[in-house]
Amino acid sequence: MEKYETHTHDVIVIGAGGAGLRAAIEASAQGASVGLVCKSLLGKAHTVMAEGGVAAALANVDTKDDWKTHFHDTMHGGKMLNNWRMAQLHAQEAPDRVKELEHWGALFDRTKDGKIMQRAFGGHTWKRLAHVGDRTGLEMIRTLQDRGIHSGMEVYMECTITHLLKDGERISGAFGYWRESGRFVLFKTKTVIIATGGIGKAYKVTSNSWEYTGDGQALAYEAGADLIDMEFVQFHPTGMVWPPSVRGILVTEAVRGEGGLLTNRNGERFMEKYDPERMELSTRDVVARSIYTEVMEGRGSPHGGAYLDISHRGADYVKKKLPSMYHQFMEFAEIDITKEPMEVFPTTHYIMGGIRVDADTAGSTVPGLFAAGEAAGGMHGANRLGGNSLSDLLVFGRRAGLGAAQYANELRDNALKIDDVELEKAAREMTRPFENAEGENPYTVHQALQEAMGAYIGVFRTREKISDGIEEIQVLKDRASQLRIEGSRMFNPGWHLCKDLKSMLIVSEAIARCALQREESRGAHSRVDFPKYDDEKWGRVNSVISKENGNMKIGTSPLPQIPEELRKIVEGGHK
Amino acid sequence: MAVVKMRLYRGDSNGGAEKEYEVPLEEGMVVLDAIHFIQANYDGDLAVRWNCKAAKCGSCSAEINGMPKLTCKTRLDTLPLDKPVTVYPIKTFPIIKDLVTDVSWNYKVRKTIPPFTPAKDTKWVMYQEDVERGQEFRKCIECFLCQDVCHILRNHDKKNEFIGPRMLIKIAELEMHPLDTLDRKEFLRDQAGIGYCNITKCCTEVCPEHIHITDNAIIPLKERVADTYFDPLQWLLEKFKGSPKQ
Structure with a gap:
């Protein structure tokens, strides 16, 4: 095969968002040699696009808050499908x-007494x-970036990993190309941490950037790792x-956190019908379905959305607390949100499912393969609360860095081999499109694909639609x-x-197959033909995707058993 | 349907030329939409950097009709459409291909800036009015449009002597952090080459985040450096006392 460059590390982190950077910082701090590989510039x-905040029970504003309440809120938000241990660690460590x-060096907004300021968000009991x-998100990524570049890691920017390589069962390498030159590069490594984020670009209407093509989930799947709960795709209620x-x-969501009101074309605050207690600050799954229903039933705004109004808070306050939103609407839509309402509709935002990991070490089912952040599954169950993603990145990014460094340390002198046949196969797959005369x-x-995912596996699902979607995905694979x-x-x-397209097709098929299998409605997965929770059957299992003999296998596995003392916290009122 | 003529620079370090494309115009369309249309329908290998398409990541900088701008934030209906819209790569950095340039110099320089250094026994109490100065500079999305337009880098190519406005606001942010303890004045004078800036404010004009780069960051930093190194009285004082952090 053609010449390629080689780098050797103990830990390769794929993805340089919050989770990847936090993982790389931790692994470096543990003394591991770390390579951070990312598709874009550092x-x-x-993460840079995250807006509203990072959830942590600091109790700076609402002094009654504690980790137990955060844990309780997270489990309820996730409709009890969360990995309890992840939810516990997350609430305790955030x-x-x-x-x-x-x-x-981060500069958060402050309370009057000089502490970190905290705001209200959907599904969180306290501010x-x-x-x-x-x-x-920008504040977080800059802080981690600054810390990272002074931590001794190597950063490989604009480099895409296309294949993971194994020595027997163990991870031994990551293969990819430089975006700039198109040349191949091999990373020999004892461990790989996948922190590649989500899958939103498989859908047409999404809040996600181009990078969100499910690379990490696809790499892990191809390497033999389990994916769980892929049917749970979060449609954020409010996209432009x-x-x-x-x-x-x-x-x-900070617009609603700061008091924004949702109304339909008749001026009705429709959340009264769907969640009279929490109204606009209900969980995202509920608000997304509510807006969707209002529009489908003919009560939408002129461009097919709901109205979201924050103008009653006054121009100064809005510009101070929501400056990006003010500019975003002013510049892109010529709407002054301090004077008039926005129009909003659900947008594909986040995937709760992902690579199955051990809560404490972030290790996947493949030795040497770790995952953190959106690419990992379990933490958020069937629906993620706003703000829990940024804290997830930090808590499990750090744990993945620790886990990988420890694993690499234990393997110290164990020389892992690169399988040359696999390597050549990977390179051939990448160059093939240039050889196709037709195509x-x-x-x-x-x-x-984007049209199909929106049409067949969107906010509301039925067996017929999902089946049509699976058929369409097969056609698109060809x-x-x-x-x-x-x-x-x-x-x-x-x-x-x-290559990104191949990754998107793998995750799309996984989403579709899980969505077809789960015959109930829970969190972000809404089956019109099975509109209720089925706690007896589906409330007890995770959906599991794995690769068997080259094909996608779908099944279930029992939810990890929650210990009694934590069950009490979940079932209690906890305020 | 109305059509807009786009003239994009196509080429690499060996040279290149403008290529003209016709793109159907939609309401609210931005320059990056037109570029995506060209990629999907005419030239799949057209190189462009972009990520969020929401003016938050600062990846899609280019020179549109000669002006340094974010392509995701520039609406076509704000440009004169009776003639073709030209899009060129940012000029200050070496071209890789088409609209993509090699901005790695910025990352190398950034790494040399002495990082945030709090005192060991810091109590971590900060008030809103104290963090707001730094927060303004931390809005920076690193689009490098200020670096592109700065004539010291653009016309005189002083990349070895001057770190540019982006990096100066990075230093300002650290220097104005209420709990930072480091003194970066010597770095500012020597490695950063702050003396090169002659306050033409071109950087401030192109900043998509509306950061007051010159007034709020560069001028105060210049004053600190001048007070320390060029005020004879201060110079004498410091001879005896050591350089205080301001």
Whole structure:
């Protein structure tokens, strides 16, 4: 095969968002040699787009808050499908992880007595989200980036990993290409931490950036790891709807956290019908379904959304607490949100499911393969609470870094081999699209997949629709096996899309198969043909996807048993 | 349907030329939408950097009709559409391909800036009015448009002597952090080359985050450096007392 460069590390982290950076910092601190590989420039990862805040029971504003209440809220938000141990660790450790960011230079908004400010968010009992206006993710990623570049790690920017390599059962390498030159690169490594984020680009209307193509879930699946609960895709209730150019762009939940009101075209506060107690601050699954229903039943705004109004808080307050939203609407939609309402509609935002991991070490079912952040499953169950993602990145990013460094340390002198046959196969797969004289444009196939996922496996699902979706995915898999590429390997987005598309097709199939299997409605998974919870059957199991003889296998496995003392916390009122 | 003519620079370090494309115009469309249309329908290998398409990541910087801008934030209806819209890569950094440039210099320089250094026994109490100065600079999305437009880097290519506005606001952010203890004045004078900036404010004009780069960051930093190194009285004082952190 053609020449390629080789780098050797103890730990390779794929993805440089919050989870990847936090993992790389921790593994470096443990003395491991760390390579951080990312598809984009450093600091551009999806975390940068997180707006509302990071959830942690600091109890700075509402002094009654504690980890138990956060745990309780998270389990209820996830409709009890969460991995209890992850939810426990998350609630217990989030405050320290947030304070640590402050110690690394982050400047959160402050309370009057000089502590970190916290705001209300859907499903959280107390004011819990530490924030910086509505650009909390940017603050987090800059802080971690600054810490990271002074931690001794190597950063490989604009480098895409396409294949994981194994020595027997163990991870031994990661293979990929430089986006700039198109040349191949091999990372020999004892461990890989997947922190590649989500899958949103499989859908047309999404708040996600181009990077969110399910690479990590697909890499893990191909390497033999289990994926769990992939049917749980979060549709954020409030994405922009107009103009078409910005459809799907996120409107932060902080708008509702700061008192924003949802109304339909008749001026009715429709959340009274769907969740009279929590109203606009109900959980995301409920608010998304409510807006969707209002629009489908003919009570939508002119461009097919609901109205979201914050203008009653006054121009100064809105500009201070929601500056990005103010500019976003002013510049993209010519709407002054201090004077008039926004139009919003659900947008694909997050996947709760992902790579099955051990809660304490973030280890997957493949030795040497770890996962953290959105790419990992279990923490959020059937529905994630706003703000719990940024804290998840920090808590489990750190744990993945610890877990991987420890595993690498135990393997110290164990020389792992690279399988040359697998390596050549990987390289051949990547160059094939250039050899195809005939074939389709990858952009066309991608658009078809996005249309199909929105149409067949969206907010509301039925057996017929999902089955049609699975059939369509099979057709698209065939189409994607025969793609044609123009130009050279030098910074060629069309070529890059060929592999990203394969990853998206794997995760799309996993989502569809899990959605078909789970015959109940729970959290973000709403089956019109099975509109109720089925606690006896489906409340007791995770959906499990694995690769068997080259095919996708779907099954279930029992939920981990929650200890009695934690069950009491979940079942208690906890306020 | 209305059509807009786009003229994009296509080429690499060996040279290149403008190529013209026709793109159907939709309401609210931005320049990056037109670029995506071209990729999907005409030239799949057209190289462009972008991530969020929501003006939050700062990846899609380019020169649109000669002006440094984010392509995701520039609505076509704000441009004169009776003539073609030109899109070029940012000029200050070496071209890789089409609209993509090699901005790695910025990351190398960034790494040399002495990081946040709190005191060992810090109590971590900060008030809103104290953090707001730093928060302004931390809005920076690292689009490098300020670096692109700065004539010291763009026209004089002083990359070895001057770190540019982006990096100066990074230092300002650290220097104005209420709990930082480090003194970066010597770094500012020597490695950062702050003396090169002659306050033409071009950087402030192009900042998509509306950061007052010159007034709130560079001028105060210049004053600190001048007070320490160029005020004879202060110079004498410090001879005896050591340089205090301001």
